[in-house]
Amino acid sequence: MTSQIFSPGVEQVLDLAGIFVFALSGxxxxxxxxxxxxGIAVLAEATALGGGVLRxxxxxxxxxxxxxxxxxFLTPLVATAVVFFLHPEVARINRTVQALxxxxxxxxxxxxxxKAHDYGLAVIPSIALGMLTAVGGGVIxxxxxxxxxxLLRWDRSLYAVxxxxxxxxxxxxxxxxxxxxxxxSAAALFAFGFRMLAIHYNWQAPRAWHRGSSNAGEH
Amino acid sequence: MTSQIFSPGVEQVLDLAGIFVFALSGxxxxxxxxxxxxGIAVLAEATALGGGVLRxxxxxxxxxxxxxxxxxFLTPLVATAVVFFLHPEVARINRTVQALxxxxxxxxxxxxxxKAHDYGLAVIPSIALGMLTAVGGGVIxxxxxxxxxxLLRWDRSLYAVxxxxxxxxxxxxxxxxxxxxxxxSAAALFAFGFRMLAIHYNWQAPRAWHRGSSNAGEH
Amino acid sequence: MTSQIFSPGVEQVLDLAGIFVFALSGxxxxxxxxxxxxGIAVLAEATALGGGVLRxxxxxxxxxxxxxxxxxFLTPLVATAVVFFLHPEVARINRTVQALxxxxxxxxxxxxxxKAHDYGLAVIPSIALGMLTAVGGGVIxxxxxxxxxxLLRWDRSLYAVxxxxxxxxxxxxxxxxxxxxxxxSAAALFAFGFRMLAIHYNWQAPRAWHRGSSNAGEH
Numbered sequence: 001m002t003s004q005i006f007s008p009g010v011e012q013v014l015d016l017a018g019i020f021v022f023a024l025s026g027x028x029x030x031x032x033x034x035x036x037x038x039g040i041a042v043l044a045e046a047t048a049l050g051g052g053v054l055r056x057x058x059x060x061x062x063x064x065x066x067x068x069x070x071x072x073f074l075t076p077l078v079a080t081a082v083v084f085f086l087h088p089e090v091a092r093i094n095r096t097v098q099a100l101x102x103x104x105x106x107x108x109x110x111x112x113x114x115k116a117h118d119y120g121l122a123v124i125p126s127i128a129l130g131m132l133t134a135v136g137g138g139v140i141x142x143x144x145x146x147x148x149x150x151l152l153r154w155d156r157s158l159y160a161v162x163x164x165x166x167x168x169x170x171x172x173x174x175x176x177x178x179x180x181x182x183x184x185s186a187a188a189l190f191a192f193g194f195r196m197l198a199i200h201y202n203w204q205a206p207r208a209w210h211r212g213s214s215n216a217g218e219h
Numbered sequence: 220m221t222s223q224i225f226s227p228g229v230e231q232v233l234d235l236a237g238i239f240v241f242a243l244s245g246x247x248x249x250x251x252x253x254x255x256x257x258g259i260a261v262l263a264e265a266t267a268l269g270g271g272v273l274r275x276x277x278x279x280x281x282x283x284x285x286x287x288x289x290x291x292f293l294t295p296l297v298a299t300a301v302v303f304f305l306h307p308e309v310a311r312i313n314r315t316v317q318a319l320x321x322x323x324x325x326x327x328x329x330x331x332x333x334k335a336h337d338y339g340l341a342v343i344p345s346i347a348l349g350m351l352t353a354v355g356g357g358v359i360x361x362x363x364x365x366x367x368x369x370l371l372r373w374d375r376s377l378y379a380v381x382x383x384x385x386x387x388x389x390x391x392x393x394x395x396x397x398x399x400x401x402x403x404s405a406a407a408l409f410a411f412g413f414r415m416l417a418i419h420y421n422w423q424a425p426r427a428w429h430r431g432s433s434n435a436g437e438h
Numbered sequence: 439m440t441s442q443i444f445s446p447g448v449e450q451v452l453d454l455a456g457i458f459v460f461a462l463s464g465x466x467x468x469x470x471x472x473x474x475x476x477g478i479a480v481l482a483e484a485t486a487l488g489g490g491v492l493r494x495x496x497x498x499x500x501x502x503x504x505x506x507x508x509x510x511f512l513t514p515l516v517a518t519a520v521v522f523f524l525h526p527e528v529a530r531i532n533r534t535v536q537a538l539x540x541x542x543x544x545x546x547x548x549x550x551x552x553k554a555h556d557y558g559l560a561v562i563p564s565i566a567l568g569m570l571t572a573v574g575g576g577v578i579x580x581x582x583x584x585x586x587x588x589l590l591r592w593d594r595s596l597y598a599v600x601x602x603x604x605x606x607x608x609x610x611x612x613x614x615x616x617x618x619x620x621x622x623s624a625a626a627l628f629a630f631g632f633r634m635l636a637i638h639y640n641w642q643a644p645r646a647w648h649r650g651s652s653n654a655g656e657h
Contacts, residue, residue, distance in 0.1 A: 030590070035592060036590075036591070036642065036645050038590075039589065057496070058276070060281035062497070067497075067567070073563065085646075087646050119282075120282075124292060125289075129286070144581065145586070146584070146585075148364070148365050151261065152252075152255075152257075153255070205256050205258075206255060207256065208250045208259065208302065208303045208306050277491070277501055277502060278501055341508070344501065344511065358582070362582065366584075367471070370480065371480060371481065372472075373477065377476075379476045423474065424474035425475050427523075
C-alpha cells in the first residue's frame with residue numbers, strides 16, 4: 001500500500017532492523033525499571049510498534065501493519081530475548097545501540113511520511129505523521145515506564161529535529177516527484193547523520209527565555 | 220461534515236480560538252516542567268488537538284480534522300511562540316487564560332457532541348464524546364508531563380461537570396431539533412459560565428465517604 | 439458482529455459482569471489516589487472499557503462497542519456509585535474482587551480474540567488483541583493514576599500470562615473450528631483458574647539475569 005521507496009525486500013529488512021533497535025531501547029529501559037520478562041516484552045513491543053500503530057490509526061490503515069505483518073510482531077520478542085540474556089553486553093555497546101536507534105529514526109521518519117502521503121494526507125500533516133512514526137514509540141515507552149518523555153526533556157540531545165528534517169526532506173521529494181530508493185535513502189541518512197551529530201556534540205534545544213533572571217539555566 | 224451549528228467562518232474562528240487557548244495551557248505547563256522549545260510545541264499540539272483527535276478516531280472521522288485543517292495544526296505553533304517569548308506575561312494574565320480555557324471548554328463540548336451525533340452515535344455516547352473532546356487534550360497534556368491529570372484531582376475546581384452539562388444541553392437541543400447558532404452558543408456560554416463560577420467559588424466535587432473517620436478531608 | 443460464542447443474552451451478562459468488576463478495580467484505585475467522584479467515574483470507565491476500545495480501534499470496529507451498547511457505558515457508573523458509598527466493604531472483600539477480576543480477564547481474552555479474528559485478523563495478531571482486550575484497561579487505569587502499570591511490575595503475580603494462555607486456547611479452538619459456548623467457557627475458565635492459582639501461590643515471572651551479582655533479586 002505504501003509507495004514503494006525501496007524494493008519490497010530491502011524495505012522489509014530496513015523496517016525490521018528499525019523495529020529491532022527500537023525494541024532494544026524499550027527492553028533496556030524495562031530492565032532498568034526492574035520489570036519482569038513479560039513487562040520487558042510489552043515495553044519492547046510498544047516502543048518498536050507504537051509510532052507506526054499511531055500513524056496507521058490516524059490515517060485509517062486498519063488493521064495497522066504491526067497486526068498484519070508477523071515479522072513486525074515477532075521481532076520485538078527476539079529483541080526481548082536478547083536484552084533478557086545479554087543486557088549487560090547490550091548496555092555496554094550503548095553507543096552502537098544509539099547509532100542503530102538513530103538509523104531507525106531516520107528510516108521511520110521517511111517511510112512514515114511517505115505512507116501518510118499515500119493515504120491522501122497533505123504535505124504538512126504527512127510530515128507531522130512521519131515525525132510521529134519516528135518518535136511516537138519512544139514517548140509510549142516512557143509514559144508506560146512512568147518516565148518524563150525523553151523527547152520533551154531539555155537535557156537530552158536533539159531527537160525531534162532530525163526526524164522533522166528527514167520528514168520534511170521526504171515531503172519535498174514527494175512534491176517534486178523525486179522520491180525513490182536513492183533519494184529516500186539520502187533523506188534517511190541525512191536525518192541519521194544529523195541525529196548522530198546531535199548526540200556527539202550534545203546539541204540541545206533552547207528552553208523558554210527567563211528574562212531578568214541570571215540563573216535561567218539552573219531552575 | 221459536522222452539522223453546521225455556526226456559519227463556517229464563525230465556527231472556524233471559534234475553533235481556532237479554543238485550540239489557541241488550550242495550546243497556551245499546554246505550553247505553560249511545558250515551561251513549568253522545563254521542557255525545551257520542541258517539548259513545548261509537542262505539548263501545545265497534544266493539548267490543543269488531543270481531545271478532538273481522540274473523538275475523531277472513535278467516531279471514524281479519519282483522518283482527524285487536526286490533520287486535514289492546516290490552521291488546526293499551525294495554531295498551537297503560534298501559541299508555542301507566544302509562551303516561549305512571553306510566558307511571564309501569559310502567566311501573569313492567568314485569570315484571562317483560565318477564562319479563555321473555559322471558553323474553549325464550552326465550545327468544544329458543544330461542537331464535539333454535535334459531531335459525534337452527526338457520525339451516527341446515540342445520545343449518551345455523543346454526550347460522552349462531547350465531554351471527551353473538551354477534556355481529553357488536558358488529560359493527554361498531564362500524562363505526557365507526568366502529572367496526575369488535573370481532571371481527576373479532588374483539589375481542583377469542577378471541570379468535567381461544566382463540560383458534561385454543556386454536552387447534555389447540546390444533546391437535548393439535537394433531540395428537539397433545535398440546535399443552531401443561537402442555541403448552540405447559549406449551551407456553550409452556559410458551560411463557560413458554569414466553569415467560571417466553579418473557578419470563582421472554587422466549587423469542588425466530593426470524594427468518597429470515609430466513614431468513622433474524623434479527618435476524612437485531610438488525607 | 440462477533441462470532442457468537444455464547445447466546446446473545448449470556449454473552450451480554452458475562453460482558454457486563456466483566457466490565458463491572460474491572461470498573462470496581464478502577465474505582466478503588468481512584469479512591470486510594472484521593473480522586474473526586476468524577477475522577478472515580480472517569481477511572482472506572484477507562485479501566486472497564488479501555489481494553490475493548492483499543493481493540494475496536496485497532497481492528498476497525500468503529501464506533502467501539504463501548505459507544506454503541508448503552509449498558510457498557512452505564513455499568514461503570516453503577517460500579518462508581520458502589521465504590522463511592524461502599525468502598526470499605528468493597529476493599530474488605532478484596533479477594534472476591536480479585537476473583538471477579540480474574541473472571542473478567544478470562545472472559546475478555548476469549549471474546550477479544552474471537553472478535554479480532556471475526557474482523558479478519560490472523561491468528562497471532564488475534565491472540566495479541568485478545569490479550570490487549572483483557573489487560574489494556576488496567577494499563578490505562580495505572581497510567582491515568584500515575585502508577586507504574588501493574589502489568590509490567592515484577593512484584594505482581596502473573597497477569598499477562600493467563601490472558602495469553604486463554605487467548606491462545608481460543609485461537610486454537612477457532613483454528614480447529616471448535617469455538618462454541620462450551621469450549622469458549624472452558625478456555626475462559628482455564629485462564630481464570632490459572633490467574634487464581636497465580637494469585638494464590640504468588641507466581642511471578644523472572645526478571646532479566648543479573649550475572650555475577652549475588653543479590654540479583656534485591657535491587
